[in-house]
Amino acid sequence: MTTISTEEAIVLRDVEFRWSQAAAPVLDIAELSIGGGEHAFLLGPSGSGKSTLLNLLAGISRPTRGEVRLLGQPVSQWRGSRRDQFRVDHIGLIFQQFNLLPYLTVLQNTLLPCRFSARRRRRAAADGDAHESAQRLLRGLGLAENLWHRRITALSVGQQQRVAAARALIGQPELIIADEPTSALDADSRDAFIRLLFEHARQSTIVFVSHDRSLAPLFRRTLPMSAFNQAVRP
Amino acid sequence: MSGLLLIILNSLRNRRASVALSVAAIAISVVLFIGVLYVRDQAKHGFMQTVSGTDLIVGARSGPVNLLLYTVFRIGDATNNIAWQSYRDIADSPEVAWSIPLSLGDSHRGYRVLGTNLDYFRYLRYGDHQPLVFAAGGPFADLYDAVIGSDVAEALHYRLGQSIVLAHGAGNVSFVQHADKPFRVVGILKRTGTPVDRTVHVSLEAIEAIHVDWQSGLPRPGQTVSAEQARHRDLSPRLITGFLVGMKSKIGTFQMQRWINEYPDEPLLAILPGVALAQLWQVLGGMETVLQVIAGFVVVAGMLGLLITLLSTLNERRREMAVLRSVGAGPRHVFFLFVIEAMLIAASACAIAVLVLYGALWLIRPALLSATGITLTLEPLSTTESLLLGAVVMLSGVLGLIPAALAYRQSLHDGLTVRV
Numbered sequence: 225m226t227t228i229s230t231e232e233a234i235v236l237r238d239v240e241f242r243w244s245q246a247a248a249p250v251l252d253i254a255e256l257s258i259g260g261g262e263h264a265f266l267l268g269p270s271g272s273g274k275s276t277l278l279n280l281l282a283g284i285s286r287p288t289r290g291e292v293r294l295l296g297q298p299v300s301q302w303r304g305s306r307r308d309q310f311r312v313d314h315i316g317l318i319f320q321q322f323n324l325l326p327y328l329t330v331l332q333n334t335l336l337p338c339r340f341s342a343r344r345r346r347r348a349a350a351d352g353d354a355h356e357s358a359q360r361l362l363r364g365l366g367l368a369e370n371l372w373h374r375r376i377t378a379l380s381v382g383q384q385q386r387v388a389a390a391r392a393l394i395g396q397p398e399l400i401i402a403d404e405p406t407s408a409l410d411a412d413s414r415d416a417f418i419r420l421l422f423e424h425a426r427q428s429t430i431v432f433v434s435h436d437r438s439l440a441p442l443f444r445r446t447l448p449m450s451a452f453n454q455a456v457r458p
Numbered sequence: 459m460s461g462l463l464l465i466i467l468n469s470l471r472n473r474r475a476s477v478a479l480s481v482a483a484i485a486i487s488v489v490l491f492i493g494v495l496y497v498r499d500q501a502k503h504g505f506m507q508t509v510s511g512t513d514l515i516v517g518a519r520s521g522p523v524n525l526l527l528y529t530v531f532r533i534g535d536a537t538n539n540i541a542w543q544s545y546r547d548i549a550d551s552p553e554v555a556w557s558i559p560l561s562l563g564d565s566h567r568g569y570r571v572l573g574t575n576l577d578y579f580r581y582l583r584y585g586d587h588q589p590l591v592f593a594a595g596g597p598f599a600d601l602y603d604a605v606i607g608s609d610v611a612e613a614l615h616y617r618l619g620q621s622i623v624l625a626h627g628a629g630n631v632s633f634v635q636h637a638d639k640p641f642r643v644v645g646i647l648k649r650t651g652t653p654v655d656r657t658v659h660v661s662l663e664a665i666e667a668i669h670v671d672w673q674s675g676l677p678r679p680g681q682t683v684s685a686e687q688a689r690h691r692d693l694s695p696r697l698i699t700g701f702l703v704g705m706k707s708k709i710g711t712f713q714m715q716r717w718i719n720e721y722p723d724e725p726l727l728a729i730l731p732g733v734a735l736a737q738l739w740q741v742l743g744g745m746e747t748v749l750q751v752i753a754g755f756v757v758v759a760g761m762l763g764l765l766i767t768l769l770s771t772l773n774e775r776r777r778e779m780a781v782l783r784s785v786g787a788g789p790r791h792v793f794f795l796f797v798i799e800a801m802l803i804a805a806s807a808c809a810i811a812v813l814v815l816y817g818a819l820w821l822i823r824p825a826l827l828s829a830t831g832i833t834l835t836l837e838p839l840s841t842t843e844s845l846l847l848g849a850v851v852m853l854s855g856v857l858g859l860i861p862a863a864l865a866y867r868q869s870l871h872d873g874l875t876v877r878v
Contacts, residue, residue, distance in 0.1 A: 284783065305788045312786020323781045325465070327472035332464070339461030340786035391785070 232296060233399055233429035234258040234281060239290035239300075240455075241276055249288070250276045252455040256447075258429060260295075260398070263422065265440055266433040268449030272456045274433050277449075278403050281431065282315055283307030295398055312341040316392030316428070318421075320404035322384045324376045324391070331372045334358040334390045337397075344395025354394070361390040365420055382413050389417070393424050400430045407436070418442050462791060466799050469778065473771060477803060480767040484807035487760030488850060489814050491753040492843050496815065498746055500834050504585075506735050508652045509702070511583035513711045515734070516540070516548065516718055517700035519725035523741065526734040529560055529700045532570040532653045536562065539697035544724055549701070553710040556581040558702040561665045561695065564624045564636070569610050571624050571658045573665035573698075579605075581704060584652045594618050595645035598661050601689055605645035607655035616643050622658070624668060626675065634676070636668040639685040663693040703728075757850060764803060764854055768796065768861040772868065779869040792869065793862040800858030801851050808847045812839065 236256040242249035251273045258264045268274050279285040280292055283299050284307075292300035295314055299307055316337070324333045338345040338354045348354040362372060365386040376384060385405060392400055402421070406414040418439070421430070432443065440446045450456055470477050509515075509530050517525040518538035527533040549557035558581055561573030572578075579590050579597045595618045598605055606616055616622070620643040626634040641660060649655055670691050671683040683691070705711050711730070718728035779792060787795075816836060823834045839847070
């Protein structure tokens with residue numbers, strides 16, 4: 225059984241990632257660590273390796289060198305299927321383009337991680353059942369009941385973004401990774417969304433990625449990509 | 459996996475137009491494939507029932523298939539005739555319940571003329587022991603009476619009372635006609651779906667009468683005998699082409715067959731109709747195989763259509779895969795998704811194909827019976843047909859592995875951020 229540590233949520237040591245046949249690495253990180261419960265803002269322009277780093281953190285890719293430890297686990301050493309399971313059990317992901325399934329309803333999209341993870345399903349059902357937990361989350365994120373059974377395509381951009389957040393938060397994953405989730409929102413909606421996210425993810429570690437410097441004051445810790453990724457340093 | 463099934467069903471519904479086209483393509487190919495098999499089975503069934511209740515077919519010694527062809531299917535000619543006396547000798551055996559003499563050699567506008575007696579209408583059975591039934595009129599009573607099959611009546615627009623002239627020989631066009639001894643149609647048989655429908659029946663005596671002034675296949679010069687004069691000649695049959703035998707007990711059939719095959723007075727051949735029909739069907743098997751191969755290729759084309767549909771949607775489904783990967787879907791989920799999706803499409807197509815097939819059969823049944831005499835009965839699919847449907851579904855699942863592998867590889871490349 226996997227023993228989860230929440231003291232050090234993310235640790236990267238001597239990590240390098242390069243695409244096959246590429247001359248130079250995309251990521252070259254000597255050391256990066258984010259503590260449990262920390263809300264970190266990862267700042268960097270396009271091409272600074274943000275997406276590649278997120279793929280490593282989500283266990284989609286493995287580094288060509290070095291170690292990635294998530295919640296105390298040596299994720300980078302695991303095989304793909306174990307990383308897949310770890311991802312759905314412990315990580316909630318929010319995307320810039322929301323990445324919701326258009327043919328599912330709001331509620332079905334929110335419950336998607338529970339369909340692949342017994343752990344998330346159990347945790348979501350801790351105070352009743354997973355459906356109730358999803359409904360509570362949606363209500364808390366300001367999505368009215370009349371929207372729950374609608375297709376995603378019938379919702380506004382802001383509403384879709386909140387469904388994406390609800391899907392990431394269901395079952396209280398220890399780690400939330402958000403990849404430029406507010407780029408499609410105006411300033412007011414953007415701040416409101418981040419506040420809502422913090423409110424519902426109090427127990428979780430949040431890694432929020434964006435190229436928008438104006439968001440930095442909302443976070444306790446800002447990590448510019450250029451500060452730790454030697455591959456993009458001039 | 460029930461959650462994944464919900465995703466598959468919703469995903470299919472979301473792409474209903476392309477999915478419907480795929481289902482239709484496979485359904486059409488499966489209808490053709492199963493339809494060919496089904497109609498083949500039905501045709502074989504009908505073929506095997508061309509003659510029923512007859513225990514032995516007897517003719518001059520040749521091959522069993524040849525004997526079957528000219529006595530039952532009126533195709534080709536006998537290598538030799540048999541003596542009337544031999545026929546009577548066998549027909550009068552105590553083990554024989556009934557017999558039907560057959561005399562072939564003449565024709566009418568391409569339809570074979572069969573000389574026989576009234577036992578033909580009394581004892582001949584086809585299909586499921588069905589007797590011959592008159593649609594109009596009755597059996598021949600006068601020397602120059604003829605009974606025609608339903609195809610003859612329909613194709614030549616003949617009615618009762620129609621005067622017809624028989625031609626010497628079996629060709630479609632004959633220059634040697636028995637024009638001096640015309641016949642009158644006194645009976646039209648109901649459709650049987652057998653060669654009886656394409657036969658003109660006259661009495662054995664009539665066959666003798668039209669040949670009374672003939673020798674070696676040609677009229678004797680200067681010795682013309684009129685129709686009326688022929689009535690007063692001895693018209694007892696001397697030669698016939700063959701005969702059908704019904705036994706009192708089936709047990710004695712083989713013994714009778716051996717006796718006939720060793721008949722001392724002339725070389726005869728007795729065959730079991732069922733065995734000879736099966737042999738003949740084997741001869742026709744080549745065409746059957748060709749049909750099956752064509753139908754098989756149609757199914758392969760349908761399956762390739764499914765593969766193309768699945769492959770063509772891969773690009774637009776990259777985001778779907780990325781979403782599923784982000785919420786924990788692993789390789790087995792992606793493979794399950796594509797394989798089950800392909801199998802669901804194929805299974806729906808098969809179900810629709812079966813419904814369409816039965817609907818079409820039900821609709822074309824009367825027209826087919828009227829046009830070809832083939833009787834289609836709506837029966838459940840055979841084990842072979844059901845297994846083939848299962849194979850189509852399984853094969854589509856195997857084909858689903860190809861887009862699944864590509865989608866998974868693509869998802870590894872895309873990672874979590876797909877910009878399509």
